[in-house]
Amino acid sequence: MKKVAVILSGCGVFDGAEVHEAVLSLLAIRQHGAAYQCFAPDKVQLHVIDHLTGNEDNSQSRNVLVESARIARGEIKPVSELNVEEFDALIVPGGFGAAKNLCTFANDGADSKVDEDVAVACKKFADSKKPAGYACIAPALAASIYGNQVKLTIGTDEATAEGINALGAKHVNCPVEEIIIDSDAKLVTTPAYMLAQDILEAHKGINKMVQTVLGMA
Template sequence: MSKKKVAVILSGCGVYDGSEIHEATLTMLAIARAGGEYSIFAPDMEQHHVINHLTGEEMPEKRNVLVEAARIARGKIQSLSDYQARDFDALMLPGGFGAAKNLCTFAFDGPDCNVHPEVERAIRETNAAGKPIGALCIAPVILAKVLGQGKITIGSDPETAKAVTTMGGTHVETTHAEVVTDEQLKIATTPCYMLDATIDQIAQGAENVVKAVFSMIKD
């Protein structure tokens, strides 16, 4: 039996302005441990801003999302414009503020946010092909915005949950490592660092959401 192929979309490198590194890395590990293989993608675009992760302050410089995400990918990464749903069995979106600042504008515009065109295309094409999508942390809001429906979780934050509802989604409150699966839309989500979590709880969440996604892949 051939290995399941999963595309992972990153949004930079670092929780405050890119991909959350624990979530990204542990998602890749979970895919490998489940017997799959992953390919990494990121949009070739300028980050919204650059944050000093030591002080939390904005830095007076510019960085590229694809170039930064390549740090996590160890250089083995492709522009999201190259993504084709037909080449993969599933799609995964780890969280981090980059998902809400670079992949979309949710961090600034809430339910009125815009989604990066390449991110929207990847989600729509994957969904239209009947292939599952997994999302962690804040990334599920992108699915709610693009699909305009779906049962998802971002944990228990009331304001974010309200925004999900405004965008057409149905929010389910969850705690550590719990996964909400919408079988009809083939989407699976888990809260991760939307809660006050430890790295082992993130690992369990990543493992559980990957397991849910793999269960929806057609043989």
């Protein structure tokens, strides 16, 4: 059975992993006959957003690993413990946590820096030519990992695409239900909730991304 590492970035679209994208990714991995292990950085997340009001909550702080454990039902490890040799592929769901906690793209754009432990893990997948799938805004992280004009997508948002291109990637516009494949890098990306209007639309692209990644493994 193929085994997939999944890197989460918290819990909640505005300050962590997008919950629907994360669950749809895990479901697709199992539906296509593979197993998964979740990972997340063990650190304080950038900030906390009240998902009911959309306002920042300065009264508290949260840990990315602890929050991600909510999605993983406790079955999760620090990303520093991710041994790439034990896995066939990598999946990184979106949510703003991917651009806030896994890297700094949300604040820094073209000057984005990747979390050190996340960078080590993701670059090992890239250097080993093991396939990876990044959804929603997570391809902004992939742009820093792969560079070298790698083809990827976050959908059709021009400003975000410009920032990604400035990191050395080559953005390709893509509809919500489709994927962009860079065969040389073995990288698959899909817009998910960068464009999706409901969970069915997000599912179509994510399922296709996971299926394609597993087919490359």
